[in-house]
Amino acid sequence: MSDPIQILNDKCVSCGACVKACPFDAISQAERKTIPVIDLTKCTLCGACVQACKFDAILMQAKPAADANAIAAYKDVWVFAEQHEGRVQSITYELLGEGRKLATDLGCRLCAVLLGHDVKAAAAGLIARGADIVYAVDRPELAFFQDEPYAAVLVELVRRHKPAIFLCGASTMGRSLVSRVAVPLRAGLTADCTGLAIDPESKNLLQTRPAFGGNIMATIVSPNARPQMATVRHKVMKEAPLDLTHQGKVRIEEIAFELLASRTRRVKFELEVETTLNLSEANIIVAGGRGMQKPENFAMLRELAGAIGAGVGASRAAVDANWIPYSHQVGQTGKTVCPKIYIACGISGQIQHLAGMSSADIIVAINKDPEAPIFKVATYGIVGDIMTIVPKLTAAFRAALGK
Amino acid sequence: MHYVVCIKQVPETTDVRINPETKTLMREGVAAIVNPFDMYAIEEALRMKERLGGKITVLTMGPPQAESALREALSMGCDQAILVSDRAFAGSDTWATSYTLAQAIRKLGDATIILCGKQASDGDTAQVGPGIAMHLDLPQITYVRKIESMDEKHIVAQRLMDDGIETVESPLPALLTVIKELNEPRLPSLKGKLNARKVQIVTWHAADLNPDPKCLGLDGSPTKVVRIFTPAPRGGGQMLQGEPDELVTQLVEKLKDVVLAARG
Ligand SMILES: Cc1cc2nc3c(=O)[nH]c(=O)nc-3n(C[C@H](O)[C@H](O)[C@H](O)COP(=O)(O)OP(=O)(O)OC[C@H]3O[C@@H](n4cnc5c(N)ncnc54)[C@H](O)[C@@H]3O)c2cc1C
Ligand SMILES: Nc1ncnc2c1ncn2[C@@H]1O[C@H](COP(=O)(O)O)[C@@H](O)[C@H]1O
Numbered sequence: 001m002s003d004p005i006q007i008l009n010d011k012c013v014s015c016g017a018c019v020k021a022c023p024f025d026a027i028s029q030a031e032r033k034t035i036p037v038i039d040l041t042k043c044t045l046c047g048a049c050v051q052a053c054k055f056d057a058i059l060m061q062a063k064p065a066a067d068a069n070a071i072a073a074y075k076d077v078w079v080f081a082e083q084h085e086g087r088v089q090s091i092t093y094e095l096l097g098e099g100r101k102l103a104t105d106l107g108c109r110l111c112a113v114l115l116g117h118d119v120k121a122a123a124a125g126l127i128a129r130g131a132d133i134v135y136a137v138d139r140p141e142l143a144f145f146q147d148e149p150y151a152a153v154l155v156e157l158v159r160r161h162k163p164a165i166f167l168c169g170a171s172t173m174g175r176s177l178v179s180r181v182a183v184p185l186r187a188g189l190t191a192d193c194t195g196l197a198i199d200p201e202s203k204n205l206l207q208t209r210p211a212f213g214g215n216i217m218a219t220i221v222s223p224n225a226r227p228q229m230a231t232v233r234h235k236v237m238k239e240a241p242l243d244l245t246h247q248g249k250v251r252i253e254e255i256a257f258e259l260l261a262s263r264t265r266r267v268k269f270e271l272e273v274e275t276t277l278n279l280s281e282a283n284i285i286v287a288g289g290r291g292m293q294k295p296e297n298f299a300m301l302r303e304l305a306g307a308i309g310a311g312v313g314a315s316r317a318a319v320d321a322n323w324i325p326y327s328h329q330v331g332q333t334g335k336t337v338c339p340k341i342y343i344a345c346g347i348s349g350q351i352q353h354l355a356g357m358s359s360a361d362i363i364v365a366i367n368k369d370p371e372a373p374i375f376k377v378a379t380y381g382i383v384g385d386i387m388t389i390v391p392k393l394t395a396a397f398r399a400a401l402g403k
Numbered sequence: 404m405h406y407v408v409c410i411k412q413v414p415e416t417t418d419v420r421i422n423p424e425t426k427t428l429m430r431e432g433v434a435a436i437v438n439p440f441d442m443y444a445i446e447e448a449l450r451m452k453e454r455l456g457g458k459i460t461v462l463t464m465g466p467p468q469a470e471s472a473l474r475e476a477l478s479m480g481c482d483q484a485i486l487v488s489d490r491a492f493a494g495s496d497t498w499a500t501s502y503t504l505a506q507a508i509r510k511l512g513d514a515t516i517i518l519c520g521k522q523a524s525d526g527d528t529a530q531v532g533p534g535i536a537m538h539l540d541l542p543q544i545t546y547v548r549k550i551e552s553m554d555e556k557h558i559v560a561q562r563l564m565d566d567g568i569e570t571v572e573s574p575l576p577a578l579l580t581v582i583k584e585l586n587e588p589r590l591p592s593l594k595g596k597l598n599a600r601k602v603q604i605v606t607w608h609a610a611d612l613n614p615d616p617k618c619l620g621l622d623g624s625p626t627k628v629v630r631i632f633t634p635a636p637r638g639g640g641q642m643l644q645g646e647p648d649e650l651v652t653q654l655v656e657k658l659k660d661v662v663l664a665a666r667g
Pocket of ligand 2: 497521522529
């Protein structure tokens with residue numbers, strides 16, 4: 001197998017244009033006059049160097065062009081409707097909001113896929129949020145999420161109806177599920193997108209996502225494979241508005257019995273009691289760090305959270321001290337959240353924490369150390385003691401919000 | 404019992420920036436570590452072996468430098484290490500990566516359980532674990548926070564979902580992805596470090612995996628990165644000034660409308 005990208009020694013003049021052009025720092029030149037070397041472990045074959053080279057000295061293996069007819073057979077934008085006990089999750093409405101824009105740009109239909117048991121009401125709800133078609137599979141085996149049958153059914157439905165785009169929430173369920181769907185379909189799958197758009201020329205889906213904990217952004221395409229699959233982060237897209245006059249069809253799909261089998265078996269499920277709000281779905285998060293000093297002080301945060309309808313998050317330091325369960329941890333080794341407002345109380349703002357929350361719309365930092373790095377990312381910063389500020393804030397919000 | 408742990412070498416911090424002039428990723432001088440979530444996978448394999456016996460293989464696909472990540476795993480007590488490395492893997496996305504790792508696990512032949520981290524800190528995709536499971540047609544338990552019981556044929560584990568904790572039973576072989584709550588990774592012992600130096604790391608190239616070439620590297624990767632850029636800087640940070648009461652009043656004034664809208 002030859003290398004997928006090569007510099008042709010007889011054409012290269014060692015000008016170094018490709019070294020500068022490479023966005024991934026994958027091309028280096030030992031000295032000014034030497035022929036550059038491509039580090040294949042860093043190269044993503046994006047082609048930026050090929051374009052930058054005026055001497056046609058870089059040869060990149062063309063990917064076999066996809067069969068245009070095969071690609072064209074895939075139409076429509078699909079949204080996976082995530083339901084828990086029959087309740088459709090808000091991420092689904094966000095996907096329908098975004099999916100509508102994509103469907104308009106492509107001139108195609110917006111469809112939802114709903115797996116579950118007794119899903120009639122949920123299906124009607126999806127139509128009221130803009131779905132033109134709801135493909136529903138209504139089986140007791142699908143009442144709650146199980147990786148294997150959910151994946152098998154989705155693969156089957158994609159093969160049957162051929163969507164061009166398949167969107168799913170970047171929830172724990174979505175991320176566990178979609179990779180199993182993409183593999184047998186040989187589909188491109190982009191994780192955790194925060195931006196989606198249709199390329200006006202190629203009509204491909206441009207999928208933009210953060211990498212390296214949000215320090216850089218990458219735009220990804222899957223030009224030769226269908227469907228173009230993406231998981232989408234909570235709270236970045238706008239929910240589709242409720243429109244009870246919107247017309248759509250519910251199609252109940254029959255599924256072969258074998259596809260419903262699961263080798264894993266649920267023994268039990270315990271709803272988490274501590275959370276009144278699922279963190280990734282929360283519009284507002286009040287988070288505490290080591291500065292909270294002891295577990296009892298989290299009661300103060302819960303009060304503030306209660307006053308403004310927020311979920312409670314925490315830094316790893318607070319979790320490691322056993323002040324609050326791990327499921328509340330925000331950051332690189334915890335959850336990634338993207339709320340409208342993130343209020344960080346006694347959190348210093350180390351890079352691993354920022355990785356999980358720096359894309360919040362508004363960040364408020366309350367910290368007694370004016371030098372704390374959290375202030376660099378804060379929209380509003382308050383230098384002060386949480387013991388004084390937080391109770392006052394709770395009272396002031398209660399007064400202002402009329403509660 | 405044969406425990407296989409998939410680990411990835413990642414840059415130590417995610418604090419990588421794009422050089423504003425050259426528009427290239429600045430990664431110089433950033434040390435490489437074992438992906439944080441994978442440390443919990445290694446630790447759990449060690450505990451499984453302590454209870455049930457058997458051997459642990461650590462597996463990574465990456466450049467030759469990734470050997471140091473394998474050495475670290477060996478020094479914690481893993482028995483053998485395999486580096487899957489070949490120029491043919493260049494440009495692999497998660498589809499091709501999970502295919503390649505699955506081929507390597509196939510070649511091992513007798514894996515009882517495969518452990519992965521929940522996600523890697525550079526790409527954060529969380530796709531490779533489930534991808535491997537699918538390529539091997541194995542059941543999976545993702546986000547494992549606790550192993551309740553395990554023998555040669557079965558495992559019962561708790562997984563952390565968005566809204567609660569699910570206890571799942573699975574036959575083995577199976578693939579697990581693990582989270583931080585599962586355990587506390589041990590430090591390498593002196594004996595482990597000495598041992599790690601003696602173990603010969605096995606390198607497998609593309610040809611060793613008997614692959615379908617169409618599934619490797621560029622050809623096997625349906626996705627393609629077309630652009631990278633620095634996110635828009637965060638708008639106007641503002642330090643509020645005044646006595647605590649004034650601070651609080653100002654803040655409530657600024658947030659009130661957003662809070663009302665967010666509460667719906
Ligand atoms: C591999 C790895 C992964 C990690 N993953 C994560 C992760 O997912 N999430 C995460 O959060 N961290 C993570 N960390 C840890 C991270 O590096 C920091 O150690 C952690 O975020 C610090 O938490 P903190 O800000 O609460 O504590 P500290 O850094 O100790 O900060 C406490 C802050 O509280 C302030 N304070 C104290 N008392 C008061 C008071 N009375 N009033 C006001 N302010 C006060 C102090 O000024 C200080 O700024 C990770 C680290 C590593 C190495
Ligand atoms: N190149 C690789 N070599 C070995 N294991 C990997 C590799 N990439 C990902 N993994 C495993 O898959 C998990 C999820 O990675 P990712 O899908 O990239 O977020 C990691 O925690 C590793 O256990």
